[in-house]
Amino acid sequence: xxxxxxxxxxxxxxxxxxxxxxxxxxxxxxxxxxxxxxxxxxxxxxxxxxxxxxxxxxxxxxxxxxxxxxxxxxxxxxxxxxxxxxxxxxxxxxxxxxxxxxxxxxxxxxxxxxxxxxxxxxxxxxxxxxxxxxxxxxxxxxxxxxxxxxxxxxxxxxxxxxxxxxxxxxxxxxxxxxxxxxxxxxxxxxxxxxxxxxxxxxxxxxxxxxxxxxxxxxxxxxxxxxxxxxxxxxxxxxxxxxxxxxxxxxxxxxxxxxxxxxxxxxxxxxxxxxxxxxxxxxxxxxxxxxxxxxxxxxxxxxxxxxxxxxxxxxxxxxxxxxxxxxxxxxxxxxxxxxxxxxxxxxxxxxxxxxxxxxxxxxxxxxxxxxxxxxxxxxxxxxxxxxxxxxxxxxxxxxxxx
Numbered sequence: 001x002x003x004x005x006x007x008x009x010x011x012x013x014x015x016x017x018x019x020x021x022x023x024x025x026x027x028x029x030x031x032x033x034x035x036x037x038x039x040x041x042x043x044x045x046x047x048x049x050x051x052x053x054x055x056x057x058x059x060x061x062x063x064x065x066x067x068x069x070x071x072x073x074x075x076x077x078x079x080x081x082x083x084x085x086x087x088x089x090x091x092x093x094x095x096x097x098x099x100x101x102x103x104x105x106x107x108x109x110x111x112x113x114x115x116x117x118x119x120x121x122x123x124x125x126x127x128x129x130x131x132x133x134x135x136x137x138x139x140x141x142x143x144x145x146x147x148x149x150x151x152x153x154x155x156x157x158x159x160x161x162x163x164x165x166x167x168x169x170x171x172x173x174x175x176x177x178x179x180x181x182x183x184x185x186x187x188x189x190x191x192x193x194x195x196x197x198x199x200x201x202x203x204x205x206x207x208x209x210x211x212x213x214x215x216x217x218x219x220x221x222x223x224x225x226x227x228x229x230x231x232x233x234x235x236x237x238x239x240x241x242x243x244x245x246x247x248x249x250x251x252x253x254x255x256x257x258x259x260x261x262x263x264x265x266x267x268x269x270x271x272x273x274x275x276x277x278x279x280x281x282x283x284x285x286x287x288x289x290x291x292x293x294x295x296x297x298x299x300x301x302x303x304x305x306x307x308x309x310x311x312x313x314x315x316x317x318x319x320x321x322x323x324x325x326x327x328x329x330x331x332x333x334x335x336x337x338x339x340x341x342x343x344x345x346x347x348x349x350x351x352x353x354x355x356x357x358x359x360x361x362x363x364x365x366x367x368x369x370x371x372x373x374x375x376x377x378x379x380x381x382x383x384x385x386x387x388x389x390x391x392x393x394x395x396x397x398x399x400x401x
Contacts, residue, residue: 020109020140027107037103042111046098048122049080053397056119059105060129061085062162063313064094064289065213068230069127069160072386073393084134093288106138120153125397127158127211130165131202147206156399158209159202160227161217163312164192164260166199168220172308175219176330178352180259180307196220209396215336216310226340227393229313230386233377236320238297242373243324243366245300248280251359252299254292254314255285262306262328265352270303273359296321301359306352309333311345316384319346319376324369326350326358341383346375 022030024039031037048054055073057066061083070081084098086105104111112135119126119134128134133143150157169181169189181189203210203221210224218224243249251270255263267283274281284295296302302318304311304327311329318325326348337345348369350358362369382388 024109028103031103031107035103035106037101037106037108037111039108039110042108042114043100043104045111045114045118046082046084046122048082048118051080052078053080053125054123055079055081055125055127055397056084056123056134057081057127057160058084058098058129058134059086059100059132060162061094061096062129062213063229064096065162065229065313066127066129067094067096068386069227069389069393070097072230072389073397075386075390076394076397079397093290105136107136112136116149120149120155123150123155125156125158125399126150127160128208129160130162131159131199144202144205147208156396157206158211158396159206160211160213161199161221161224162213163217163308164195166196166212166220167192167217168196168200169193171220176307176309178262178265178307178328180262186259211392214310214312215333216308216330218336219332225392226336228384228389229316230389231313231316231320231380231384233320233381233385236293236296236317236380237377238293238321238323240297241322241370242300243370248277249300249363250282250298251279251301251303252282252284252295253303254295255283256314260305260307262352265306266303266355269356273356278363279359292317293321296323299323301326301362303327303355304347306350306355311347315347316380320380320384322373322377324348324362324366324373325376326355326362328352337383341388343379343382344375346372346379348372 028037028039057070061067066085067083070083073079073081082097085096087099087101116135131143133141134146147157169192173179173181180186210221211227212218212221212224213227213229215226255261270281273279287295296318301324304315304325306328309328309330310333311327315325315327328351329345329347329349334345
């Protein structure tokens with residue numbers, strides 16, 4: 001740990017000790033406005049199911065995956081699950097079983113105490129996402145202590161990682177030419193490097209089973225198990241095939257995190273092709289998750305990302321819609337998917353530098369791309385509908401006290 005990181009940790013512990021000494025009614029009035037909480041009536045603690053295996057997935061629910069993994073786990077015999085997430089300022093409306101306001105999560109000692117008691121008494125397994133604390137983060141409590149407490153209660157703990165919470169920026173930029181972690185490109189890169197280094201230190205310290213949501217993360221954690229992201233195929237099904245409508249083909253891009261998606265690498269090309277009249281370019285931003293199925297159904301071609309070299313929830317949603325998905329996916333990721341599933345990943349390959357040429361060839365002769373798109377829904381049903389995810393979780397969930 002760097003000197004700056006050590007100072008930050010000391011400061012957090014000191015702030016936590018100070019906050020712990022403040023009466024809840026006073027604390028509730030002085031915390032930031034977006035983190036206010038009711039000191040008298042905290043949210044209810046999680047209610048774990050009455051099954052032989054009782055799984056809690058918490059506390060991140062990135063892209064709704066915590067909840068989706070919980071539902072996948074419940075496909076297994078005698079498994080019940082709950083997903084908990086913190087409601088932050090940027091709430092995209094993803095489903096979860098227990099949504100805790102940020103203020104209560106951070107500051108309500110009553111909620112934290114009740115949640116801790118419910119989990120320690122009721123859970124058999126905890127899938128801890130992104131090494132975030134289960135029981136609040138404002139009182140100097142570290143996740144390592146939580147893991148020790150869970151294990152002391154006989155609870156099996158595994159760590160789940162979604163992406164930038166564990167991806168090593170230095171290693172990524174060494175293998176990806178357009179890595180978002182290139183020197184000087186992204187202001188968050190130094191902080192993400194510290195985060196990745198801390199994640200590795202925690203992994204080494206606790207020795208828990210590891211799961212990663214996307215295959216590229218196996219480059220950082222080769223000892224982990226790929227836990228495929230889950231989407232609902234029927235929710236994303238589109239009736240019309242791509243390129244079947246009159247008019248210019250609609251090319252959509254959803255820059256949820258523009259620097260990671262590589263929007264800056266392709267936006268100019270797409271705007272130029274739009275101005276030329278070859279395509280209609282739609283840059284989709286600010287939509288809630290409930291609005292995304294219609295957005296994908298209205299597109300012919302969906303561009304995913306051009307910097308990371310993998311695929312995740314957004315690509316799977318577009319594949320389930322039967323769209324022509326174009327993205328940069330590293331050959332190692334494609335090889336791993338084929339080796340694990342026996343299926344080729346039905347995403348048209350394009351580096352940012354070759355996107356214009358790929359789109360021009362595709363539109364001049366769309367037969368191959370249409371066949372690839374037609375394989376998308378079956379691929380999602382085979383790999384990303386939750387059944388395979390449940391089987392990946394099975395060996396760990398079958399470990400009992």
